[in-house]
Amino acid sequence: xxxxxxxxxxxxxxxxxxxxxxxxxxxxxxxxxxxxxxxxxxxxxxxxxxxxxxxxxxxxxxxxxxxxxxxxxxxxxxxxxxxxxxxxxxxxxxxxxxxxxxxxxxxxxxxxxxxxxxxxxxxxxxx
Numbered sequence: 001x002x003x004x005x006x007x008x009x010x011x012x013x014x015x016x017x018x019x020x021x022x023x024x025x026x027x028x029x030x031x032x033x034x035x036x037x038x039x040x041x042x043x044x045x046x047x048x049x050x051x052x053x054x055x056x057x058x059x060x061x062x063x064x065x066x067x068x069x070x071x072x073x074x075x076x077x078x079x080x081x082x083x084x085x086x087x088x089x090x091x092x093x094x095x096x097x098x099x100x101x102x103x104x105x106x107x108x109x110x111x112x113x114x115x116x117x118x119x120x121x122x123x124x125x126x127x
Contacts, residue, residue, distance in 0.1 A: 002026040002116040004034075004099045009121030012089055018123060020084045021073070022099035029080045030054040033102050035114060036070065036084045038095035038123075047109035048097070053080055056105050064093075089125045096120040 008020040024034055035050035047061045049070040058070050067088050073081040086093065100114035108114075 002101050004101060004116055004118035006099045006118045006121040009097060009123045011124045014089060014091055014125055014127050016089050017087045020097055020121060022082050023079050024101055025079045031105060033105055034082050035100045037098045037100055037111060040095040045111050049084055051082055052105045057107060059107055091125045091127045094125050096122050
């Protein structure tokens with residue numbers, strides 16, 4: 001099992017920045033792809049970004065490309081922490097942001113491809 005815990009959400013004004021963190025644990029995750037998805041009320045869950053701890057391609061969804069940066073922070077006591085920094089936030093970025101994980105490094109962006117999910121952290125961008 002893999003446990004994922006998101007943090008860092010909150011209320012921010014349009015144009016501002018936010019940094020979300022995902023603490024992943026449960027097993028060695030060096031070859032897992034860890035992804036960020038988001039879901040706004042009444043909308044489907046949307047791919048935001050993904051990263052593999054051991055390296056390789058970092059992917060971004062079209063809606064955040066150029067405004068988001070995913071990074072590997074650290075691993076301590078088998079807890080892997082990755083971050084997602086988002087700049088120039090817009091009201092349409094308002095959503096519940098989820099961290100998800102899957103074994104393997106394939107560049108996959110569909111929610112069905114990810115086995116493990118966190119509970120989400122709310123991001124609200126005011127205009």
